[in-house]
Amino acid sequence: MPGQHLSLVESYLDDLDRALAGIDPAERADVVASIREHVDASLGDQPTAADVHEVLQRLGPVERIAREADAGAPALIAFPEPTPGASPDDRWPRWSGPVLLGLGALAIALIPTAPVAAVALALAAGIAALIGVRRAPGPTSLLRAAVALCALAILLTALAAATLLNVRAELPSIDTPVEVVSPGGG
Incomplete structure (x- = not known):
């Protein structure tokens, strides 16, 4: 992953880690690791800046993930798999x-x-x-x-x-x- 794309992901993960400061450290590390794994799997080998922004947008704000983790949501890391050619919001097509x-x-x-x-x-x-x-x-x-x-x-x-x-x-x-x-x- 190119440096600038990596910094966007790292910044997102750092923000997530800070937002999760109130939960058990082992659980916090697990959530951050799961998010990192999902981002890496979604981006592939040579992502563009648009790919990184799309994946992070689909994940949503770190505060939402932190709230779900704090509430003990069992299926916290159940992310939708990207559909090739689909817009980030399928409710409103690009055309x-x-x-x-x-x-x-x-x-x-x-x-x-x-x-x-x-x-x-x-x-x-x-x-x-x-x-x-x-x-x-x-x-x-x-x-x-x-x-x-x-x-x-x-x-x-x-x-x-x-x-x-x-x-x-x-x-x-x-x-x-x-x-x-x-x-x-x-």
Whole structure:
């Protein structure tokens, strides 16, 4: 493991050791050794910085591990095995940002022909993007852009509806007499 990656892991393990200061020293050493073994097994031979960050993120904060160890949790070191190609948080896939951004753009395109569908699509995609901003483990710039685009779609639909209502109010009704003048004056 390269030096900088090793220092991240060592720093994490040192923090864990300090957080476990209140438990039996033999148990503390066992927990730290189990975590070290898990990290080494998860990282393999040539880990990248992203690999190290992902493994440490999956482990979670050292305080949580220390609380579980202090409570005597029997299955403390039952870590999920990494799935190749899986995101750290499988509840929110990485492709959701571009898809929701595309749905926001589709909602804007639907405004002239199907405004009700545009609003429904914008609401659904906007809510999903908002949830994604909170749950996505990585960068959320595409999800934030999707929220903005969906909000714009709803705003444009509302403006179009208000404009159409205003135009309709200015049209003469059947009951209003209209004076017709012929070009010849007669």
